[in-house]
Amino acid sequence: MKIPLFFSLFILFVVFFNIKLRKASKEIENSNANFWKRERESMFARKKSLDHLNYISVSLNDLPMLKEEELFSDAEKKAYSHQKTALSLASKPMLNLSGISNTDLKLQYGPANLENLMSYEQNYENLIKSLLNWGRYLKEANRTSDAIAVLEKAVSIGSDLSQNYILLSDLYRETQQIDKLLSLKNEVENRLKQNAMQKKVLQYIDNILNM
Numbered sequence: 001m002k003i004p005l006f007f008s009l010f011i012l013f014v015v016f017f018n019i020k021l022r023k024a025s026k027e028i029e030n031s032n033a034n035f036w037k038r039e040r041e042s043m044f045a046r047k048k049s050l051d052h053l054n055y056i057s058v059s060l061n062d063l064p065m066l067k068e069e070e071l072f073s074d075a076e077k078k079a080y081s082h083q084k085t086a087l088s089l090a091s092k093p094m095l096n097l098s099g100i101s102n103t104d105l106k107l108q109y110g111p112a113n114l115e116n117l118m119s120y121e122q123n124y125e126n127l128i129k130s131l132l133n134w135g136r137y138l139k140e141a142n143r144t145s146d147a148i149a150v151l152e153k154a155v156s157i158g159s160d161l162s163q164n165y166i167l168l169s170d171l172y173r174e175t176q177q178i179d180k181l182l183s184l185k186n187e188v189e190n191r192l193k194q195n196a197m198q199k200k201v202l203q204y205i206d207n208i209l210n211m
Contacts, residue, residue: 047110
């Protein structure tokens with residue numbers, strides 16, 4: 001009896017699907033086995049000095065500072081709060097460890113250093129968030145040039161927060177600083193390999209330039 005074409009194609013599809021499924025399952029199994037092997041090795045890695053790491057050094061002395069006695073709006077008060085937080089964080093050890101897993105950190109520097117490394121990374125993440133919010137509330141308080149200076153500082157230390165670039169792009173557009181907007185676009189393009197999320201920022205800047 002002749003097998004219908006549709007049924008034959010269905011059988012071929014099932015066979016092909018099962019082959020792909022077994023292959024994917026094997027890859028996942030190998031990946032998991034490799035992960036746990038590296039994780040076990042990392043637990044016995046020797047502790048290494050952290051002195052040679054590429055610490056982020058930040059000076060905020062060149063930024064415009066709000067004074068407590070000159071706060072007249074809620075936006076200025078909020079900006080001042082984030083300003084204080086940023087200033088307190090700037091003196092702490094900071095590292096940008098994005099893209100590096102805890103297992104890799106333990107393998108490289110030993111598990112005894114993991115807590116310190118995570119603390120240094122958290123200091124950095126908290127700083128770029130504080131700079132973003134500081135700039136955001138300065139903008140809300142109509143302190144445009146001050147907001148630009150703060151947001152530019154965040155870019156200069158490698159912030160990967162999309163909103164920082166979007167807000168800065170808006171301020172460049174409002175102040176008609178197209179040359180700076182083009183420079184910011186180049187900066188984002190250079191960072192696309194490290195952070196694919198920057199693609200939406202690039203699209204946002206292109207939309208502004210095409211207005």
